[in-house]
Structure formats: structure tokens, C-alpha cells
Amino acid sequence: MSSTYWFVSIPSDPTRQDAVNKLRDKISYRPVDYAEIFPFPLPDFKIGTLDALMVLSDDLTKVDGTFETMTIKISDNLKSLLGGDVDEWRNNLGVGDKNVEQYLQGFQWNTMKYRTDKSLRELADVIIQEVTQIDELMKKKMVAYSQVKTQLQSLQRKETGTLATKNLAGIVKKENFVLDSEYLTTLLVAVPKISEKDWIGRYETLTQMVVPRSSTKLAEDDEYCLYSVVVFQRVVEEFTRNAREEKFLVRDFKWNDQDVVLSKKELGELTAMEKEQWTTLVRLCKTNFGEVYASWTHIKVLRLNVESILRYGLPPDFQAMVIKIKPKMERKIKDIMTSFYARLAGGSGGTGGAAKSGKGWMGSSSQPQEEAIEDNLQMLIGEKEFTPFVMFAARSEL
DSSP: OOOEEEEEEEEOSSSHHHHHHHHHHHHTSTTTOOEEEEEEOOOOOBOOOHHHHHHHHHHHHHHHHHHHHHHHHHHHHHHHHTTTOHHHHHHTOEETTEEHHHHHHTOOOOTTTSOTTSBHHHHHHHHHHHHHHHHHHHHHHHHHHHHHHHHHHHHHHHHHSOTTTSOOTTTOOGGGSOOSOSSEEEEEEEEEGGGHHHHHHHGGGSSSSBOTTOOEEEEEOSSEEEEEEEEEGGGHHHHHHHHHHTTOEEEOOOOOHHHHHHHHHHHHHHHHHHHHHHHHHHHHHHHHHHHHHHHHHHHHHHHHHHHHHHHHOSSOOEEEEEEEEOTTOHHHHHHHHHHHTGGGOOSGGGOOOHHHHTOOBTTBOOHHHHHHHHHHHHHHHTTSOOOSSEEEEEOSOO
16 A cells, blocks of 8 residues: 655744654654655745635636646556556656656755746646646547557458458459459358358359359358359349348458558558557656646645645745655544644634734735635635645645
8 A cells, every 4th residue: 555645834833944843753753653754945936915815726726636637647548558567657657757756755846947936826827838738739649549549450350350351352362353354253252161061052043143163262260261253243232132141241352453452551551650659659648747747746836835825824934845644544644733733723613824823914914804714715625624734635646
């Protein structure tokens, strides 16, 4: 069973390092040793107004869910492309040169891609635009590959089916046919093996104008024998109909030098195209999984920052961290932390935020603003279990 990861923020107590040390005493150091803590610094984001943060908070919640779906989709596509090879699939899920767990444990805000001179809304929009472009590209590539693979599988089925369905171009030869005759034509008939004697005894009487002793066995498989028969062109439809009533299947095949060559060429081209697109898609899934997972993580960190400001107030004075929780210890850790940070809860329903700390917005601590924060937090929490600290789960397995 794998470990669980949380993104968490806690207020300074009195410093950020002190807050981390106190939490470690509760959950990380022996004899408890339930979890590992990986603190990381948050940039000095441009905060903006309370109203903007509240709207952004709601939007980021939706984006978080959407990015999770996109990340899982790429992961599933990669697994499918690798034929369900779980070990190979897991080895290729990562961000850059790190696997997912290493990336979470060493998370740092990517200031090169997401400059902090932009507002929180602008940063979110940049990330959303990047992931949307990746998602559109992956959809187009997957559709194109699916079409080629379907065409290839259709041709392969024709090459590997029974003599009643498979492509006959690679089985029959030009000399098996009466060609360039004004009156005669050669038909190919798939005869069930159990009916082979019936065919030999009856094919000449299925209709008039069948050339006597013209039927020749050309091939056989486990279920069918392939016979040729020469008839007059004017009775082809009648012969085909009567043969079908006797369970003899007249194949829709006429010898054409160019068609035979094209059939083999098409199979070769589709095989090469499928392989090329498969290679490209595997590479894109590997690369874009890392890109989308990293973007998803940055969205979670933006959420963490926004919710922490709404919860703890201004100026920002809290420590962000990733917590790796040992298997089956989630409930234990949550209970310990909920108890330890119970002092952070306050107000109606235990959702106290800036009001608790006495820190106001833009120098103001008016009651309407505090109530608005509480209402917003309760709306975002919905039916989920409330914790007095800010916490968002992260997925290390997809």
C-alpha cells in the first residue's frame, strides 16, 4: 500500500520553522513516526482583493478537479499504449527526472515558468492555458492513432481470419483465374470442411452454365476449404444465391494485379504508420504527464495560498508543506492535527479565518468581511470534513 500525500499550511508559531518543529514533534519523531514533513517556501504572490480571492478560490477548486481528470486520462492512455505493462507504466510516470513522490517531496514553485510578478489570477490563467493546449493536442493525437490502429486491425483481421473472411490476395495466384474472357469468369468459394464432399458432388448442378470439372482446391484452414469454379458470367448471381443456400460462400474477389499489390502495400504502410504514431504517443504521454502533473500541483499550491490567506488573514504568515503519511495512518494524523490546531477554529461552525487572528483585510477587520470569509469557506468545504488547518490531498498514484 502506498503512502498518502497532503499539501498543508499552518500559521507561524511564532516563526514558520517553529511551527514545523512543533508539528514534527507531534507526527514525525519517534515514538509516533506516522509521517514525514517536507516544508517548502511560497513566493511573495500578489494577493489582490478579498472579492477577487474568494472568486479565485471557487475557480481553483473546479480547475483542481479538471486537472485531476486530465492527468488520469494521460496516465490511462500511457498504460493502454504499453499494453497494460504495469511496471513499465509506473517507471514512465514522472516529472522531469523525478518520479511523482520525489517531485512532491521536493516541490518548489517554478518561478521560471510562473513569474510571481503576475497576479494570482494571471498565474492561474497561464497554467490553465498550458494544460488546455496539451489536452487538445493529446486528444487529436489519440484520435489519429485510434483511426490508424482501427484500419490496421481491420486489415489484419482480414489477413488472419478464416478463408470465409480473410483477404485472399496473398493466397491465390493469377493462374488460378480465367482472365480476359467475354463469357467466362472464375469464382472463389469458401466451403466448410464438413461439406467438402457435398461441394464436389453438387457444384456443377447449382445452376446451369457451370463449366464441368472446373473446380480446383486452392487452400484450406481449420474450418474451410477454398475452391475455384468457372461459370458463365450471366449466371454469377444465381450461382452465388444457390451456393449460399447450401452453406457455400462465394467470396467477393476478382483478380486485379494492381489491387493485389496495393493491398500488400497498404498493410505495410499502415503497419509502419501505426508503429510511428505509437512511438510518438508514448513519448508525448510521458512528457505531457509530467507537464500536466506539475501544472496540477502548482494549481494545488495556488489553492493552498489562497485558502490560507482566507483562513489565517493578512499579512501572509504561514508555512506550506507536503506531508507524506504512512499507510493506514491518515485518520490518526488528521485527528492529531485537528486536536493540535483546534485553537485555529472559531466562529460559526468552526470556520474562523482572519477574524480569529485579528488580522484584517487591507488594514480593516470589519465584521461583514469576516462573515464573508466564513461563508466562503463553508461554501467551499460543503459536505467535506472540516479541518482547522488548510489541507488538500495530492495523488502520488494514478
